[in-house]
Amino acid sequence: MSSVTTVVLAGVGGQGTILAGDVLAKVAMAEGYDVRLSEVHGMAQRGGSVITFVRFGEEVQSPVVDPGTADHLIAFEMIEAARRLPLLKREGRLVVNQRIVLPLPVLVGAAQVPDGLEAALAEEGAIFVDAEALACEAGSSKSANVVLLGAASAGLPLSQETWAEVIASRVPPATVEANLKAFELGRAACLKGACR
């Protein structure tokens, strides 16, 4: 099973994790891999914790990811990065959008965000990306999810041409250019090491 690449996308309902997972799965399929994707809909989507699994390789069996088995964790915000950390292998790659979306218990004062969260993630080898800023630079504030895909792509064995084709086919026509730029900015930031 070592030929299987396992990616976890973690975020908050409404952040675009499902679209991002779908794009990743389609890129892997276009490259000729067997792919399984798994996600959870319904109640969890209303601003709750959401998680999508994408696994690709020569032959993939389970669509579910167990603790310590993910090669990549792409976190759309820092609390969810910390929450899903147990899924990531020791040697796994951790890409984190450098922002916090406060959950309701924190908003109403019933819970707190632990001190030193960002430092703890840095300790775990997090590669930080300011996805919202890069998305705005690309021309569409809604393309933060695609920025994160770009950042993740720097560590994935999938060709840039295929990424571009799938993204172009999957986002609203008017936003294709901005999304392709968003992908490039995310990828470039990681390749340069500027996103660390």
Add this chain to the structure above:
Amino acid sequence: MARALLSGNEAVARGAWEAGVAVGVGYPGTPSTETLENLARYDGVRCEWAPNEKVAAEVAAGVSLAGGRVLVTMKHVGLNVAADPLFTLAYTGVGGGYVLFVADDPGMHSSQNEQDSRRYAFAAKVPMLEPADPAEALFMTRLAFDLSETYDLPVLVRSTTRVSHSKGVVELDGGRVAPQCRPYVKDPAKWVMVPANARRRRVDLERRLARLREHSESAGLNRIEMRGTELGVVADGAAYRAVCEALPEASVLKIGMVHPFPDDLVRQFAASVERVVVVEELGPFVRDLVSLAGVQVQEIPLPQWGEVTPATVKAALGLPVEEGRVSPEGLPERPPLMCPGCPHRGVFWALKKTKAIVTGDIGCYTLGAAPPLAAMDSCVCMGASVGMAYGAALVENERPVVGVIGDSTFAHSGITGLVHMAYNGGAGTVVVLDNRTTAMTGHQGNPVSGVTLSGSHGRELDLEALARACGAEWVRTVDAMDLHGTLAALREAVASPALAVLIAKSPCALLSKCTKDPVAVDDDVCTACGACIQLGCPAISRTESGKAQIDVSICVGCGQCEQVCRFGAIVPAGPACDLGGSAR
């Protein structure tokens, strides 16, 4: 040959379309919902949302009676509602192929229980196929129509969340079979289930199942995959994939048709391996069937709840599992919440002020039970809010009792509760939250909105007229976004000696795409009283001084917080983009 990345639900729709299905009908419910929505996109199939699963199963029975192939879709708890026709349809059998797709939710990602539909197949004496992944979901759904017609039985296709909501590569090699409506034949001995006829069909049902059992033993839906001889694993549905990943050396008896169960194949498998274990979700069920077939099963400590993953399989067999990294301590939970601008929020704000016991129901508004609103006291099943409100009021004399139910849920099974209330002289209050859609499952139309699955706008159920026809004397509609108006009406309804129905109407915030300019807090005016915080809006938090602050990137300018602020501290903020917002 085309390859496509399909979810299990998309694959079931494709399979039904390929089988030449004439009609698809169902009720939305996670994780089944997208099946019918996808089938509706194919040409030549009429697809409809029904008010509930029982009606869907009966509409389908009519299609089958008249000779057409039909797919019925629902989630596991919906099968309880549809069980009445199902048990008798096993006796009548079918005209056109009748396939009922049911999606279970082990682990309760989006459900109130994790009941096991496999037990229905046995209880109702109806065959059941269990795909392990999207590719099988397509193949098995297509096949189910042939089985239904060949063996004269309705057929259940059961998925779970990890089949319905997982995607996999599917080969699309089959075109659509030309829909052929079998000619209608008048046959009362088959279709009129009065006792004399039912007794004969009861005996015939066993004959039909016996024929199908031969198919179950030999047709490849249940198959032995021999690898090593030391360990043999019997696994059904999604558990099969977990076993293949966790135990690549083990031989596997893959169960794709759980009913009728392949007893002979199980014995043959057991004879070829040294020891047999059963891996399944929500067991022991297959485990008991294997035992009943006379096979000694080695017990393994699989949980009886939740999902089976490769790691749970390994752990149950005493094999080492990976240890993950450790999360930082003290992470806050992130429960789901009502969206910014949600019209339910103000109704629960008002309900809290009445200090009523609030019996709730199934939908987004179940989130009204969560803090800080915490204004719902029960959630059991579709429609239960109304009957429970009436029942609670029979013995509760101190506090008012209010039943709260969504528009789609009211049409599903709340109306009969209201009829009971009226018939038995009830004087309670029912609040219908009419947000013009079935929101939780992804905005399906319903009888109240009048929007059909084909997108047409048909008749709208007149809630006020219906409530009066049932017998309610006090009936009123309020704008759910007018918080004080809603509160005043609610207080009047609760105080009234009449049977009261209050309709709180305003479209779902995601549907109306309410995006007015955000609001902000005037720091000089805010007294840190916390009234706006108590709305539980994701845009509002406290600063260190305790005063409120509003995140302009989340605020949609709905105005609810302005209404609850007694000090006028919440003021227009200007367009979000000038404030660095609108990141969402």
